[in-house]
Amino acid sequence: MTRRLERFTRLLGIVSLGLVGAVIALQVGMGTSLRETFFVAIALAVSVIPEGLPVAVTVALSIATRRMARRNVIVRHLPAVEGLGACTVVATDKTGTLTMNQLTVKRLWLPDHGFVEVEGSGLEIDGPLHRSGEKLSDATHDAVRSLAHSAALCNDADFDPQGGADGYSGDTVDLAFLVLAWKAGLDAGTLRKTAHRLAERPFSAERKYAASLHQHADGRLIHVKGAAEIVVPLCDLADPDRVLDLADEMASRGYRVLAVAAKRVEDRTGASAPETLDREICGMTLLGLAGFIDPLRPEARQAVADCHRAGVDVRMITGDHAATALAIARDLGIAERPDEVVTGREIAAGGADLVERIASARVFARVEPAHKVEIVQALQRAGHFVAMTGDGVNDAPALHRADLGVAMGRDGTDAARDAADLVLADDNFASVVVGIEEGRAAYANIRKVIYLAISTGAAEAVMFLLALAMGLPLPLTAIQLLWLNLVTNGGQHVALAAEGSEKGLLDRPPRSPQEPLFDAIMIRQTLLSGAVIGLVSTAAFAWMIAHGWSEFDARNTLLFLMVAFENVHVFNCRSESRSAFRIPLSANWALIVAVVGAQALHIGAAFTPGFSDLLGLEPLPLSEWLLLVPLALSVLLVMEGDKLLRSWGRRSSVPRAG
Structure with a gap:
């Protein structure tokens, strides 16, 4: 995730500079003063670049850290929160993790x-x-x-x-x-x-x-x-x-x-x-x-089945005899055949096909701690994102080499915990499944925050570019743009980061390690929602100017409309696939408070002497509210239609039995 965020922010910076440059060129071409052009360009840059994104991402990871701690998964490094959700294979010790450690x-x-x-x-x-x-x-x-x-x-x-x-x-x-x-x-x-x-x-x-x-x-x-x-x-x-x-x-x-x-x-x-x-x-x-x-933990079989359901392979590592290891692996649903077992002696012997043997094996028997590093490296060469569990001093190199090291908290050593990214407080493999689910939920929430931030910034850019291309006055002043981002972005972004886990996270395959953070679905949703908000707001502004509204009144109403748009759009961002009407409001009261608070703050500013003059605001009559609400709801209806179309497309792509 850290690498993806770095690539994404670099790309976002380049695109933002291009948009700001286009606005500056259009304004200069229209004869706008350099002073006004400068302030508008700065304000638009602030709008397009989601400066609150790092805070929201940190909040999302911090909330996930607390949720995981409550479920016996202790996070030692914040970026590792979503790591288990990204892993494609878990190489786990048997004794004490899959079993009760009561020989x-x-x-x-x-x-x-x-x-x-x-x-x-x-x-x-x-x-x-x-x-x-x-x-x-x-x-x-x-x-x-x-x-x-x-x-x-x-x-x-x-x-x-x-x-x-x-x-x-x-x-x-x-x-x-x-x-x-x-x-x-x-x-x-x-x-x-x-x-x-x-x-x-x-x-x-x-x-x-x-x-x-x-x-x-x-x-x-x-x-x-x-x-x-x-x-x-x-x-x-x-x-x-x-x-x-x-x-x-x-x-x-x-x-x-x-x-x-x-x-x-x-x-x-x-x-x-x-x-x-x-x-x-x-x-x-x-x-x-x-x-x-050594009796299996009662929840171990189900935990392994949940990993398989989530598309995560489970590889068992043990010092036991190969036959013992295979018998236990069969009971757990990890392996069935003798050729799925590789011994420590085979790893030590090497061979041209060793990497392929390790990558295809499900059980590693009579394994010494030194062999674990080779197991991790072979799985990584095979394209896996590897989570490795361990508890001993000799496990530390493998925990450090793995993409995600998971140490035991109860029976583990300090050296193992220091080398790990996560610590299982109960030494239980079922807690690994918890980490996978919470990690995926954290990553999903980060995507939601990014979607909200980029789509609203894109909408403001579309509005400005269209207005300037149509020869209209600036839709919003620099200070109004800054206020719009201040009143809507901060609270709503943080509240969206606290969204609960969606159903079915463990029914999805793990994302590819090469998958970009801003993928095709997010690009589609961002372009569509940004276009809807930008086009509707520009059309409304053009209509007001064409009907003789003063620039003050048109901007005042447009600013109310943009706040309402962003209040409504946040509900689209609660899920990439589920309808906003199917997600109960009670699942995230913080978001409701943030939306109501943003609207109340904006309305309050219009009634505050001095502040309303600074922002160019005044209260709206009820008749205008009756026009703004349907316009603001348009983005919700369009995005609901898009989710429905994508749902139909997924169903039609599934082959029917027979």
Whole structure:
């Protein structure tokens, strides 16, 4: 929008200078004094150039900012208000944005024992463990405790079931494992006291596993948890491929799958150094696979559907396994086929067709933060206006590179928020849809203000050019032109900027990034309304002069007519397509107050001694009001007819079924 406004103002300046130059040439050719020509030229320039437009645009953006804040979208940079309304694709994180970020271990696979189901969700510790509804055998229960024991020690979270909202902290995977430990009858706090941690390797996107070395009463053990495709090959197994197939099968059902393993190591000097852990992580004993479920936000499916309805593509980015990501994407309506998934490994490998693969993909799995910049750039090269969501420090480059960066407010980092244009206070993807709707509403209101400002300025230019070409006196004096713009433009422009959202904003496709601000529809409406007001006002002025009215009386009546024209025309500007009669007045009381106030101010000026002399005004009799009102309504009737014709044209262009 900022770029479009800059291009538009440059074009407007050139056109305005041309019009003013034409008026000056006509006046000089008619022998008008240079002093009068100068003042009229300046007044006309003020009329044609909408100097109040920046204020009205700022008001429109500020109002939209407040509306968005009420709906959990915080705007950090004012021009970004309408940015979401312009985006053609949203690349969004899965965890916490599309899901509840409440990981729960729901299924376990244990060597020699098979699958175990885990009941409960979130931080509930009362969920029972069972196999197909049957109670676990002692051996199976011991196997579950072994897995939970290792996962609770290779863990940096804190969890107190009695502590309420302040009783837990840490990564959601770690918290889920601590909840599993409680369900298995273990107390993580007691475990940590009896097993001293000697060294650790925190989880990283590059390694895809975490490991810790602990001193137990009977020796030292390494505990590992991480991605199944990384951990399982490091374990002593007769058939690792079978285990990986089980992990893939769980992932295809929407589970996020992690493997847990352990290994006893010798008690020797230097074995506690962190770098030795990487050398020791081999030949481990696989304790099992843990399948996590992160429930989708209840409103996520509808939010994705709303984006698609608005013509905005949704691309999901996650660190999950490709099968898990695809299963969740299917549930959300984002993707259906495996070929719509691109992995971080494929992005890192590159290739001649990488940009095309990324542009056509709907899901990005096993993605590292560094890959997000490549995703953004590929989508931009494909012609998209990209909105990117993120929450971590490593997401900051991608948020900055995207056309619109959207950070998480609740779980996001300061670095991510500083790099973003918008912040979601509730970390909810549904708020992105709110931002799209409010952004489109803000842009529509800006167009309405521009339409009003340019069309009324064009009408005044038409009136002057026609009057001078017909050899008529100047329709209005310089001070009357300035008064006309002062009394009508300021309040009405600002009030129009507060117009509410029109229905069906999400049923329209996003505008093209190359679409000009002053497009074909606005040009048509501006020329038509400007011509109607200019022709009718000039004809009225010519009629008054031809019937012997003095210049004072003719200008006085014409000024009343022009104020009435602009009061009526503002209602045409409330929508580019909907009839003014179908938009309730109660939808924008500020506009009604502005119109009534402008008319009252002008009438009051005619009754104010001294001021009326300065402006060349006097009150109008009722008989003249009865003539002016129908004339002023002519622009409303013509523009209503134009909207009706365009509506018929759109209907006829839609192919009929069958």
